[in-house]
Amino acid sequence: MNVLIIEDEIKTAKSLAQIITSIRPDARIVSTIQSVERAVSYLTANQQPDLIFMDIQLSDGxxxxxxxxxxxxxxxxxxTAYDNYAIEAFKTNGIDYLLKPFKREHIEAALEKLSNLRSYFSPEKQLTPDLETLLRKLGEPDGKKSFLVFKQNKYITIKTDTIAFFYIHNEMTSIMTFDHHEYTIPQPLEExxxxxxxxxxxxxNRQYLINFEAVKEVEHYFSRKLFIKLTVPTPEKLLIGKEKVSSFLGWLENR
Incomplete structure (x- = not known):
């Protein structure tokens, strides 16, 4: 397995290379690069590696x-040492997001994740019943397209893709749109x-159902929680407990 390291801290890059090769003796570090400019030159002129370890903030950008x-x-x-780029990372080719100072077990878990993904999506893998079900669902309609609301003696149709989030307010389900209009609907949030x-x-959580397009930032919070900031303000601070972090990041990644 050919591995490219893009990291502007030389000591960190050396440590990372040692950990990778100790975990995967078959890994070959093809190059260690410190800048955006050099990375672009290398990837343009050479065959791309099997895996890239990449820092967020490099010497030139x-x-x-x-x-x-x-x-x-x-x-x-x-x-990376920065925890506020997770969404951008998963919108690229990111399969994991490790915060410095990383430990050997973090790298080991990330490499194991890579192996599992490659094994699962290998051409030789036969379709399982679960995967067949998933493929059938991909061909089905992609959720409800609109909601009918009643406000000021009028019925109004609200398109689902204009809704930033649903939430429970005064024991009722409310809609908040991207243009900051709020409506109440009769259906429970579970429905x-x-x-x-x-x-x-x-x-x-039990109160909020959010639109991917409304997610602005994701930050690490106390006790291994995540703090979610939306483009539309919410009445309460949105936190995800550590038990749902993997599920949420997986949702962000699997677009």
Whole structure:
């Protein structure tokens, strides 16, 4: 397995290379690169590796500039000291997001994740009943397209893709649109969750069901929780407990 390391801290890059090769003796570090400019040059002139370990903030800019200039094919494991770029990372080729100072077990878990993904999607793998069910669902309608609401003696149709989030307010389910209009609907939140696309909407907790397009930032919080900021203000601070972190990040990743 050929591995490229893009990391501007030389000591960190050396440590990372040692950990990778100790976990996977078959891994070969093809190069260690410190800047966006050099990364673009290398990836343009050479065969792309099997895996890239990439820091976010490099000596001459953010690593996302590389993706703007080169079509990167292999999966990327981000290793960074910054916790506010997770959404952008998973919108690229990111399969994991490790915060510095990382430990050997973090790298080991990320490499195991890569192996599992490659094994699952290998051409030799036969379709299982669960996968066949998933493929059938992909051909089905992608959730409810609109909701009928009643406000000021009028019935109004609200398109689902204009809804930033659903939430429980005064024991009723409310809709908040991207243009900051609020409506009440009769359906319980659990029922709404089953109506809309699971790809587009995520149930953060018992009170909130949010639209992917409304997610602005995701930050690490105390006790291994995540703090979710939306483009539309919410009445309460949105937190995800550690038990749902993997599920939520997986939802962000699997677009």
């Amino acid at each position: 953010l690593c996302f500039q590389i993706f703007e200039q080169v079509k990167i094919i292999p999966p990327v494991i981000f290793c 709404v969750q089953n109506m809309v696309s699971a790809t587009q909407f995520y149930r953060l």
